């Protein structure tokens with residue numbers, strides 16, 4: 001099994017360019033199913049997850065080509081309507097084909113995702129929404145088969161919890177529905193806004209982007225579109241936290257500071273200097289005062305929330321940083337019920353963390369020690385990288401395929417910042 005090996009305790013210096021967002025690129029790619037013709041998507045990261053979704057589209061008859069970070073996709077040859085268990089089990093976001101396939105072909109058959117490493121993660125909101133739009137759903141052999149005769153119908157859909165991919169699936173289904181669809185308590189994540197931008201460029205009529213009430217007036221035809229994937233706010237946040245934990249002075253480029261409101265404020269409270277520019281964020285730690293040593297990092301409490309609250313996808317990474325502070329912090333996870341799998345691994349590196357229900361209580365002790373660790377999901381792996389960069393000694397992280405799902409060129413980007421890090425093939 002491939003590993004990442006980090007010799008920790010070295011500060012990071014320099015610039016790192018942030019890639020396009022995985023969670024924005026995935027729905028942009030599936031939106032190309034809605035209408036034939038060449039769609040052009042810029043700033044698409046080359047990740048295991050983007051390759052998986054492209055393999056799924058290929059299995060449905062689509063063709064695509066990549067030049068650098070630009071993808072051209074054409075769904076004129078669409079013949080299939082099924083996302084198999086094999087694909088959905090490796091990437092839950094495969095369910096994002098449901099909405100566009102149902103809209104275009106009147107049929108979609110998708111394996112129901114099971115539970116995963118971070119929680120049960122049902123898709124009942126998506127399915128309820130399609131039903132309200134006139135689809136008939138049947139469940140057979142673990143697959144949801146959704147069918148509609150003629151066009152889907154506009155409907156008013158309320159989400160009990162703002163679901164990101166749920167909002168995206170309904171938006172795509174509603175773009176060509178007969179009549180108006182209103183999504184109440186919609187997700188406000190920037191990735192949803194990026195999809196609205198693409199659908200609008202395709203000719204969809206959508207109001208309320210960026211709010212929790214989206215109104216889609218169905219149109220009968222869409223055209224191919226050209227759109228740019230927004231920068232990955234979770235990748236950006238991970239590098240900021242890594243630079244905070246390892247120390248140094250790092251500038252992120254090609255990012256959007258306004259997409260990270262909660263993280264940037266928390267980092268300031270912890271004691272970092274954060275400078276926001278046009279497409280850049282710089283993090284540094286105030287220099288030590290003569291005779292007094294460095295400024296200690298302050299502990300803070302954090303609660304994950306839907307956007308614009310603190311992202312659950314940065315919870316594991318900030319937990320690694322909180323172990324370096326001088327006090328007690330409480331991190332509460334409100335989005336997923338089982339997203340503390342990284343705690344046991346961080347404890348192997350000397351962290352003092354106790355989990356109590358949905359909260360983790362972290363007693364900062366300023367010290368982490370390198371160890372052999374393994375990760376259970378993408379963001380948990382990223383937290384082990386953060387911990388490894390900050391720790392004394394060598395950290396060996398196994399199961400790094402998780403990292404490759406969502407971080408483009410992670411090892412090279414960190415090495416360019418001065419980290420002593422390498423990937424070792426098994």
Ligand code: EPU
Pocket residue numbers: 023026093119120121122123124125126127161162163164165166187191312313335336337378379406
């Ligand atoms: N939920 C339901 N029923 C549904 C849908 C969601 O109960 O039908 C619940 C979930 O169980 C969860 C909450 O609603 O408790 C929010 O889940 P959401 O649907 O928003 O999550 P998602 O769309 O499956 C996306 C990201 C995740 C990210 C979450 C939360 C993509 C492809 N995935 O997942 O990203 O954690 O939103 O922000 O956009 C990651 O990149 O590592 C990752 C897991």
